[in-house]
Amino acid sequence: MNILDQKFAEFHELPTEEKIEYFSKNGRLFDMIISQQLNREIIDNIYEITNRIRHISKTRAGSFFLQNILFHKRVMLYFAQPSSRTFLSFENACHILGMKTSEIRDARVSSEVKGESFDDSLRTFSSYTDLIIMRHKGQDMAERAAWLMNTRTNRPVPIINGGSGSDQHPTQAMLDVYTLQYSFAKQGGLDGKTIMMCGDLKRGRTVRSLSYLLKNFEDVKIIYAAPQAFQMKEDVCSFLEKHKIPFHIETEALDNVLSEADAIYMTRIQDEHDAIAGESGKTDTSRFKLKPSDMTKIRPSAIIMHPFPRRDEIDVAIDSDPRAMYWRQERNGMWIRAALIAYIFNVHEEILNY
Numbered sequence: 001m002n003i004l005d006q007k008f009a010e011f012h013e014l015p016t017e018e019k020i021e022y023f024s025k026n027g028r029l030f031d032m033i034i035s036q037q038l039n040r041e042i043i044d045n046i047y048e049i050t051n052r053i054r055h056i057s058k059t060r061a062g063s064f065f066l067q068n069i070l071f072h073k074r075v076m077l078y079f080a081q082p083s084s085r086t087f088l089s090f091e092n093a094c095h096i097l098g099m100k101t102s103e104i105r106d107a108r109v110s111s112e113v114k115g116e117s118f119d120d121s122l123r124t125f126s127s128y129t130d131l132i133i134m135r136h137k138g139q140d141m142a143e144r145a146a147w148l149m150n151t152r153t154n155r156p157v158p159i160i161n162g163g164s165g166s167d168q169h170p171t172q173a174m175l176d177v178y179t180l181q182y183s184f185a186k187q188g189g190l191d192g193k194t195i196m197m198c199g200d201l202k203r204g205r206t207v208r209s210l211s212y213l214l215k216n217f218e219d220v221k222i223i224y225a226a227p228q229a230f231q232m233k234e235d236v237c238s239f240l241e242k243h244k245i246p247f248h249i250e251t252e253a254l255d256n257v258l259s260e261a262d263a264i265y266m267t268r269i270q271d272e273h274d275a276i277a278g279e280s281g282k283t284d285t286s287r288f289k290l291k292p293s294d295m296t297k298i299r300p301s302a303i304i305m306h307p308f309p310r311r312d313e314i315d316v317a318i319d320s321d322p323r324a325m326y327w328r329q330e331r332n333g334m335w336i337r338a339a340l341i342a343y344i345f346n347v348h349e350e351i352l353n354y
């Protein structure tokens with residue numbers, strides 16, 4: 001372990017509240033690393049900006065206006081793990097705001113293959129750009145990048161976590177909650193709703209970030225539906241208990257709880273995290289898939305979500321059901337990410353006043 005590894009390990013052990021301070025500057029959101037950084041005021045503010053950007057983008061004049069907002073800023077998209085949605089939605093969000101983008105989509109084309117460390121690579125990206133948006137297969141690497149910027153560089157740039165290991169994916173949770181609020185707009189929003197999450201809850205970073213973010217809403221209930229081997233980890237369950245958010249664990253079958261949910265959030269098995277290749281396949285997940293015959297058991301007002309990519313957790317025949325919200329959900333990601341970037345750069349008032 002080198003000196004940086006030791007110092008980061010000390011930082012990593014700090015209480016979450018101290019880290020949240022650390023990821024802020026002048027009392028404002030600077031880095032976006034974990035869902036716990038977001039309170040209701042920030043969430044509502046970002047959703048208001050999202051709605052404005054969506055609306056303004058509809059016209060040519062509006063698009064020109066938005067493209068001037070961050071015309072002077074450059075962004076690095078460092079995606080050292082495969083991505084379709086997060087990469088493309090962030091790239092297009094940056095373009096909506098006029099930012100110039102650079103990218104590394106595969107660590108094999110970075111000087112990391114010559115032995116350069118992650119830390120040196122990140123410092124290099126920050127030499128040329130004003131924001132780093134990153135995805136990494138390693139645990140806590142976005143947190144490490146933010147720590148590195150704040151302690152080891154003269155030119156710290158904000159870090160946005162586009163998915164780190166099996167830990168968190170906070171901007172996915174932001175677009176998920178936006179989709180929930182939008183879908184339930186005529187039913188009082190997300191407050192008072194029951195959200196069921198199904199699939200690989202143990203290693204799914206989207207469901208972890210979403211669970212943390214739900215703390216900001218009133219009377220929300222959670223159902224975790226997965227075989228025991230893929231059930232939600234203790235850290236998230238303890239968080240929910242601490243914040244008095246009721247949750248129910250279902251390990252037998254999705255069928256048992258389908259009718260109780262206002263939102264059904266399906267996820268795939270994250271077998272890229274298998275310690276031994278193929279070990280996920282040893283657990284029977286057949287009773288945790290959504291089939292066309294299940295649609296009569298789901299509430300008429302319920303919505304079906306998925307962060308994607310999917311395999312066979314949701315039968316494609318369900319795509320044409322009006323309750324299937326996952327295609328709209330992924331498009332929402334572009335708007336919400338543009339709003340988040342505008343908020344971090346503190347240019348959102350211009351957008352709200354347009």
Ligand code: CP
Pocket residue numbers: 082083084085086087163172307308309
């Ligand atoms: N939801 C999500 O993170 O998708 P990608 O892996 O395609 O970015």
